[in-house]
Amino acid sequence: MDWYLLLAAILLPALSAALCFIIKNQKVRIAIVSISTLILFAVAYGFIVLLLRAPEGKLVYQFNESTLEVVSWIIKGLDLVLFSYIAYVGIKHKKAIVVVLCILQVIPWALFEVFGVFGKVFEPEDAFVIDHLSLIMIMLVSIIGPIITFFALGYMKEHEHHLKLTVSRQPRFFMILFVFLGAMNALVMTDNLSWMYFFWEITTLCSFLLISHDGTEIAIKNGLRALWINSVGGVAFIFAIILVNSSLGTLSIQAISESGMEGAFTGLLPIALGLLCIAGFTKSAQFPFQSWLLGAMVAPTPVSALLHSSTMVKAGVYLVVRISPAFSGTILGQLVAISGGFTFAIASAIAISQSNGKKVLAYSTIANLGLVICCAGIGTRTSIAAAILLMIFHAVSKGLLFLCVGTIEQGIGSRDIEDMQGLFKIMPFTTVITVIGMISMMLPPFGVLITKWMAIETAVDQPLVLLLIILGSALTVVFWGKWIGIILTMSYKPKFHIEKLTFSMEAALTTLIVFVMAASIGIVPLYNTLVKPQVVSFVMQDKGSLVGEGMGIWLRNMDKTVYGGFASIVFFIIVLLLMVAIPFFAHRLKPARLKPPYLCGDNASDDMRGLEFISPGDKIENVVVRNYYMQNVFGEDKLTTGANIIAGAIVLIILGVVIGL
Amino acid sequence: MSINNFLIAVIAVIVSPLLGGLLTGIDRKITARMQNRQGPPILQPFYDFFKLIGKQDIAVNQTQMVYVLGHLLFAIGALVMLVLQQDLLMIMFILAFSGISLIMGASSIRSPYSKIGAQREIMSMMAYEPVLLLMVVGVYKATGSFMISGIFEHEKPLLYSLPLVFLSFLFILTIKLRKSPFDFATSHHGHQELIKGLTIEFSGTQLALIELTDWIDLVLFMGLISLFFAQPIWVGILIALVCYFIEILIDNISARMTWQWMVKTTWVAGIGVALVNIVWMYLIP
Numbered sequence: 001m002d003w004y005l006l007l008a009a010i011l012l013p014a015l016s017a018a019l020c021f022i023i024k025n026q027k028v029r030i031a032i033v034s035i036s037t038l039i040l041f042a043v044a045y046g047f048i049v050l051l052l053r054a055p056e057g058k059l060v061y062q063f064n065e066s067t068l069e070v071v072s073w074i075i076k077g078l079d080l081v082l083f084s085y086i087a088y089v090g091i092k093h094k095k096a097i098v099v100v101l102c103i104l105q106v107i108p109w110a111l112f113e114v115f116g117v118f119g120k121v122f123e124p125e126d127a128f129v130i131d132h133l134s135l136i137m138i139m140l141v142s143i144i145g146p147i148i149t150f151f152a153l154g155y156m157k158e159h160e161h162h163l164k165l166t167v168s169r170q171p172r173f174f175m176i177l178f179v180f181l182g183a184m185n186a187l188v189m190t191d192n193l194s195w196m197y198f199f200w201e202i203t204t205l206c207s208f209l210l211i212s213h214d215g216t217e218i219a220i221k222n223g224l225r226a227l228w229i230n231s232v233g234g235v236a237f238i239f240a241i242i243l244v245n246s247s248l249g250t251l252s253i254q255a256i257s258e259s260g261m262e263g264a265f266t267g268l269l270p271i272a273l274g275l276l277c278i279a280g281f282t283k284s285a286q287f288p289f290q291s292w293l294l295g296a297m298v299a300p301t302p303v304s305a306l307l308h309s310s311t312m313v314k315a316g317v318y319l320v321v322r323i324s325p326a327f328s329g330t331i332l333g334q335l336v337a338i339s340g341g342f343t344f345a346i347a348s349a350i351a352i353s354q355s356n357g358k359k360v361l362a363y364s365t366i367a368n369l370g371l372v373i374c375c376a377g378i379g380t381r382t383s384i385a386a387a388i389l390l391m392i393f394h395a396v397s398k399g400l401l402f403l404c405v406g407t408i409e410q411g412i413g414s415r416d417i418e419d420m421q422g423l424f425k426i427m428p429f430t431t432v433i434t435v436i437g438m439i440s441m442m443l444p445p446f447g448v449l450i451t452k453w454m455a456i457e458t459a460v461d462q463p464l465v466l467l468l469i470i471l472g473s474a475l476t477v478v479f480w481g482k483w484i485g486i487i488l489t490m491s492y493k494p495k496f497h498i499e500k501l502t503f504s505m506e507a508a509l510t511t512l513i514v515f516v517m518a519a520s521i522g523i524v525p526l527y528n529t530l531v532k533p534q535v536v537s538f539v540m541q542d543k544g545s546l547v548g549e550g551m552g553i554w555l556r557n558m559d560k561t562v563y564g565g566f567a568s569i570v571f572f573i574i575v576l577l578l579m580v581a582i583p584f585f586a587h588r589l590k591p592a593r594l595k596p597p598y599l600c601g602d603n604a605s606d607d608m609r610g611l612e613f614i615s616p617g618d619k620i621e622n623v624v625v626r627n628y629y630m631q632n633v634f635g636e637d638k639l640t641t642g643a644n645i646i647a648g649a650i651v652l653i654i655l656g657v658v659i660g661l
Numbered sequence: 662m663s664i665n666n667f668l669i670a671v672i673a674v675i676v677s678p679l680l681g682g683l684l685t686g687i688d689r690k691i692t693a694r695m696q697n698r699q700g701p702p703i704l705q706p707f708y709d710f711f712k713l714i715g716k717q718d719i720a721v722n723q724t725q726m727v728y729v730l731g732h733l734l735f736a737i738g739a740l741v742m743l744v745l746q747q748d749l750l751m752i753m754f755i756l757a758f759s760g761i762s763l764i765m766g767a768s769s770i771r772s773p774y775s776k777i778g779a780q781r782e783i784m785s786m787m788a789y790e791p792v793l794l795l796m797v798v799g800v801y802k803a804t805g806s807f808m809i810s811g812i813f814e815h816e817k818p819l820l821y822s823l824p825l826v827f828l829s830f831l832f833i834l835t836i837k838l839r840k841s842p843f844d845f846a847t848s849h850h851g852h853q854e855l856i857k858g859l860t861i862e863f864s865g866t867q868l869a870l871i872e873l874t875d876w877i878d879l880v881l882f883m884g885l886i887s888l889f890f891a892q893p894i895w896v897g898i899l900i901a902l903v904c905y906f907i908e909i910l911i912d913n914i915s916a917r918m919t920w921q922w923m924v925k926t927t928w929v930a931g932i933g934v935a936l937v938n939i940v941w942m943y944l945i946p
């Protein structure tokens with residue numbers, strides 16, 4: 001039974017990918033995507049059941065020696081194919097840095113894996129190990145991923161219609177999406193660092209293919225940027241593999257995670273951990289590696305939704321969280337926390353100055369990933385729990401928000417926030433969902449805020465990190481608040497317009513909003529069944545604990561006294577009341593009781609909208625109010641260079657420290 | 662939640678608006694005397710409140726009331742958490758929801774005054790939020806707990822260990838209460854460049870509820886001030902009242918500043934002063 005699940009999680013997306021590519025018929029594609037979606041849901045469910053029943057809290061897939069060898073060589077072969085293809089891409093687009101970075105990976109890889117120059121390669125026999133953290137990732141990948149793919153069915157049709165393509169490129173698109181999902185599933189399940197590297201590189205390549213999918217000049221340029229920046233991470237990764245192998249004598253990721261408690265935080269291991277963190281930074285688009293993710297928004301919206309929510313960027317934070325127990329409480333941990341906290345604060349600041357909706361989302365993603373990495377670096381059990389919870393909440397909310405912006409963009413033909421004035425009247429369904437999605441990113445009692453609260457309460461012993469999180473939180477409120485204000489703008493309208501969305505888009509939005517609400521309301525069981533066992537099983541010194549009890553989550557220190565906590569569920573009653581109140585008040589008000597807003601003189605016409613007024617001199621004036629963006633303080637051009645220098649310095653300090661240890 | 666807690670919560674929800682309204686009445690009286698006017702009777706805020714309730718409901722769009730309710734209910738939520746001695750940090754976040762709710766309401770209206778008022782209110786939020794959070798951190802550093810119950814168990818008054826945080830908190834209190842020099846989002850006097858700014862298109866019951874929320878906020882903040890001298894609590898309450906008088910004084914002797922000035926000062930001076938205090942708390946072993 002369990003072997004089938006494992007194979008289904010990895011190979012089924014691969015099979016769907018092949019089918020999507022071969023059979024070019026739209027109807028067949030819909031069938032393939034729908035069936036794969038359902039099967040992947042079932043796979044995720046199957047893993048939940050299996051893991052909750054598993055006695056030791058993890059599922060171990062052991063290969064016998066001969067199979068292990070065969071699979072290893074297959075992966076090595078595929079590695080080589082992958083390298084060749086990346087090099088080919090570099091040569092084809094005349095991008096020297098891609099080729100150089102590719103060679104920098106091939107040489108150590110070949111010397112290590114094929115020729116064994118650096119000694120024997122210790123491949124772990126437990127090739128796949130699934131614990132709670134892996135399970136959470138599988139759920140994100142296999143539930144949110146297919147929903148986004150399903151959404152793409154409707155979206156891509158419309159998208160190609162806009163582009164006026166003669167030959168549909170959807171088969172290629174869906175093929176890459178499925179390969180991506182399969183690779184992500186494999187990446188989070190494997191316990192073999194060098195296999196993980198292979199899947200890691202597949203996601204890099206897939207992101208290049210997806211970002212450059214539209215084939216325009218800018219798309220290819222941004223795709224190549226994603227490729228080379230992630231290749232920097234790849235180089236760090238391959239060197240880390242070699243160092244891990246020679247210092248620990250195994251490539252098992254579990255062993256790395258447990259290595260911290262052996263007191264051996266000297267020699268080669270810290271360097272390996274530092275390099276793995278840097279690899280995670282590139283994949284998770286942390287400053288100074290953030291530019292590829294910002295460029296990624298030229299891709300069709302489902303791609304951004306996928307890259308930002310459940311796949312790609314989450315692989316980076318997954319790796320950092322996975323190895324975080326090994327550097328918990330060390331100087332490396334503190335530096336990682338500072339680096340993440342810095343990204344959180346600075347990305348939130350830049351987001352204030354952006355009026356492009358997708359760019360705001362992108363900066364918010366970078367910021368939240370920064371917070372995850374920051375929490376991983378703080379290195380208490382509570383902070384790691386916060387990191388894992390934030391990964392879940394962020395994936396769901398951000399996946400939803402990207403799909404919302406995509407839907408809005410197709411509805412009004414713009415992704416500029418200022419153009420979304422009065423959206424409530426044109427697209428009421430999408431607007432309500434978008435607003436709930438945004439509120440879930442910034443306000444209590446929703447999950448993202450709760451993790452922020454946990455982060456602050458557990459970071460109290462690291463003042464600099466704490467200050468960065470506090471500043472970031474304040475800045476976060478600003479850019480979401482401004483955006484919400486714009487899309488809720490409306491004047492009286494007797495009848496609401498009913499928007500037409502394709503079934504796949506509507507279904508995807510509805511499902512995700514249900515997940516957003518469910519995850520936040522059910523934070524206590526979510527924490528108790530999935531996150532807590534993982535955090536408890538990490539081998540760490542920290543003795544404090546976080547308990548989910550009754551209506552909320554409570555922090556306890558060593559002698560079991562509660563020193564912080566929040567009954568979040570109680571507040572959901574208010575939220576739900578307000579959500580019920582919206583339709584109630586919308587229907588109750590009589591038109592006679594409604595007046596146009598006061599502008600700056602007599603309103604020019606009798607209609608309720610209040611767009612024009614008669615100014616002194618009897619001229620008719622238009623009313624245009626824009627949000628504050630404060631370009632001169634928070635502008636991208638003002639902050640990016642400085643932020644890159646500081647973040648680059650922190651990365652260099654990390655490298656210097658781990659080498660010096 | 663035990664019956665006892667439930668009773669405390671109910672009493673707080675009933676008493677605090679009365680207290681807040683009374684304080685506002687006193688504020689108006691003192692302000693009038695400072696300006697050599699007779700001033701309204703002390704119960705005037707309540708008369709205003711009931712008059713507003715009795716007015717015809719006039720709105721600009723259908724959703725306004727929802728935001729007003731959100732503003733009110735989350736403020737009540739924060740108040741209940743305060744009297745039940747819950748997590749101080751979360752109270753700040755709940756308060757932020759209350760604030761954001763009013764901002765959403767104001768910017769949902771197609772009026773330039775209300776929209777600009779909302780923008781300015783977001784800016785003040787951005788300014789005071791870090792100071793509030795830093796205050797919570799300071800309280801944790803002093804008492805070892807984020808729960809307000811921890812403050813009451815702590816023997817030494819917080820004011821002794823957090824004098825600068827207290828100053829910084831007083832500074833942002835002026836912003837939070839929208840008193841001059843920081844009354845640029847909306848003010849009690851409807852004759853300024855934004856007219857009534859944030860609340861311009863709210864009338865009747867809606868405006869009454871916003872007033873009510875302001876009273877609750879006032880009591881909440883007075884409560885937070887008293888936490889700095891929680892033992893014995895009457896000293897804390899006395900300090901809170903003195904602080905409120907100082908706020909009224911500042912309100913009357915200062916001219917309005919721009920929001921840019923406010924953000925700059927709060928981020929540099931407010932955060933800076935609070936940080937100095939917190940840094941020395943870290944250095945004390």
